[in-house]
Amino acid sequence: MNNFDFYAPARILFGRGEENRIGQLLAPHAKKILLHYGGGSVKRSGLLDRVTASLKAAGVEYVELGGVKPNPRLSLVHEGIDLCRKENVELILAVGGGSVIDSAKAIAMGVYYDGDVWDMYEQGKGIDKALPVATILTIPAAGSESSGDTVITNEEKQLKLGYGNSHLRPLLSVMNPELFFTLPANQLANGVADMMSHVFERYFTNTTHTDLTDGLCETVLRTLMKNALIAKDDMTNYDAWAELGFSGTVAHNGLVGMGRDQDWGCHNMEHELSAIYDVAHGAGLAVLTPGWMEYVYKDNVPMFVQFAVNVMGVSGSYRDPDAIVMEGIRRLREFFRKMGLPGTLAELGIGEDRLEEMAKKCTGAAFGSEHPVGGLKKLYWQDVLNIYKLVK
Ligand code: NZQ
Ligand code: ZN
Numbered sequence: 001m002n003n004f005d006f007y008a009p010a011r012i013l014f015g016r017g018e019e020n021r022i023g024q025l026l027a028p029h030a031k032k033i034l035l036h037y038g039g040g041s042v043k044r045s046g047l048l049d050r051v052t053a054s055l056k057a058a059g060v061e062y063v064e065l066g067g068v069k070p071n072p073r074l075s076l077v078h079e080g081i082d083l084c085r086k087e088n089v090e091l092i093l094a095v096g097g098g099s100v101i102d103s104a105k106a107i108a109m110g111v112y113y114d115g116d117v118w119d120m121y122e123q124g125k126g127i128d129k130a131l132p133v134a135t136i137l138t139i140p141a142a143g144s145e146s147s148g149d150t151v152i153t154n155e156e157k158q159l160k161l162g163y164g165n166s167h168l169r170p171l172l173s174v175m176n177p178e179l180f181f182t183l184p185a186n187q188l189a190n191g192v193a194d195m196m197s198h199v200f201e202r203y204f205t206n207t208t209h210t211d212l213t214d215g216l217c218e219t220v221l222r223t224l225m226k227n228a229l230i231a232k233d234d235m236t237n238y239d240a241w242a243e244l245g246f247s248g249t250v251a252h253n254g255l256v257g258m259g260r261d262q263d264w265g266c267h268n269m270e271h272e273l274s275a276i277y278d279v280a281h282g283a284g285l286a287v288l289t290p291g292w293m294e295y296v297y298k299d300n301v302p303m304f305v306q307f308a309v310n311v312m313g314v315s316g317s318y319r320d321p322d323a324i325v326m327e328g329i330r331r332l333r334e335f336f337r338k339m340g341l342p343g344t345l346a347e348l349g350i351g352e353d354r355l356e357e358m359a360k361k362c363t364g365a366a367f368g369s370e371h372p373v374g375g376l377k378k379l380y381w382q383d384v385l386n387i388y389k390l391v392k
Pocket of ligand 1: 037068072100102138140142144151187267282
């Protein structure tokens with residue numbers, strides 16, 4: 001086990017009706033807030049009306065900025081920064097999923113920065129403060145409700161980059177599983193693929209003596225798969241959504257990755273797909289992950305045997321570990337299929353013409369300084385291209 005520093009202070013208010021006391025929860029922290037949301041689901045569901053009623057009752061003033069798109073855009077972040085400065089906003093409330101929360105975090109740090117907030121994403125500059133961000137989560141997926149990370153798309157440059165800083169961890173997040181009932185089936189599936197990937201990126205490691213976190217990862221993965229299938233057939237099943245929501249937070253608040261080298265190859269490869277083709281992050285991950293597994297497993301066969309046996313329930317001859325691994329990967333593909341997720345880049349509408357360009361952007365080779373991605377196996381641009389081709 002590696003040395004680590006674990007500090008994950010986001011407060012999570014979990015359960016039915018918790019969003020109705022948001023005004024009360026925020027009043028001690030801010031007199032005026034930015035209410036940030038997406039393309040309209042929060043209006044259609046009536047959630048926004050309940051939130052504004054709660055804010056009014058608690059005497060919290062607000063200005064609104066809706067319109068965050070999945071793969072949140074830098075241009076709206078700039079608009080949000082101007083609005084917060086003009087209106088003297090003291091806190092941002094993100095009502096939505098990862099895209100809204102990530103956009104809120106970008107605005108929160110941009111308010112205190114004189115240059116373009118894109119510098120943080122492109123140059124990894126440090127920050128010493130940001131406006132506090134609170135969230136009301138409407139889709140279990142990105143884990144942004146408890147992470148210090150934000151991922152933004154620069155639409156002009158066709159780049160999607162992440163940035164992490166502890167100042168960006170939300171002050172508090174409300175998670176009421178009932179708010180997930182209105183999700184369409186494809187967003188359930190995308191979210192599950194993303195939450196599983198957040199565990200995979202930490203689980204698949206060459207670090208040894210990680211029994212506790214191995215077990216935590218395996219439990220989160222099994223919980224996600226079991227409850228995803230329940231929710232798929234019964235989209236208003238509170239208990240299944242509760243398991244999915246809590247798992248999503250545990251998958252990405254850092255705990256299950258402590259003491260182990262992490263991978264993040266699939267996430268890096270996926271961001272290239274979203275940046276150019278605007279695909280849903282989880283759908284991209286569902287396509288890439290099984291291909292990545294096939295490509296890298298020979299570098300650590302026991303790790304993948306453990307996954308196949310402990311997570312996918314494979315049994316077989318220990319004298320043929322490759323067969324066990326391949327059956328584990330086959331079952332993962334089958335699960336993604338059952339959830340209605342795509343299995344190839346073609347199904348995502350991605351052809352072969354820009355695969356090399358994406359592979360070179362992914363490792364930085366396109367910009368003259370290559371940094372291989374991935375941990376379990378280091379991937380150079382040729383490897384990334386091979387994986388894209390494996391799942392084309
Ligand atoms: O915009 P609206 O109308 O609200 O519709 C959204 C959107 O179209 C809809 N939706 C959300 N809640 C709903 C709902 N529809 C009906 N009922 C509800 N209750 O779902 C669609 C997707 O929303 P989005 O916020 O994009 O989903 P998600 O939470 O999966 O976020 C994806 C983004 O998070 C980033 C991804 O890269 C991607 O840009 N990530 C952020 C991370 C982080 N900050 O720590 C880590 C992740 O790895 C991920 O990269
Ligand atoms: Zn993700």
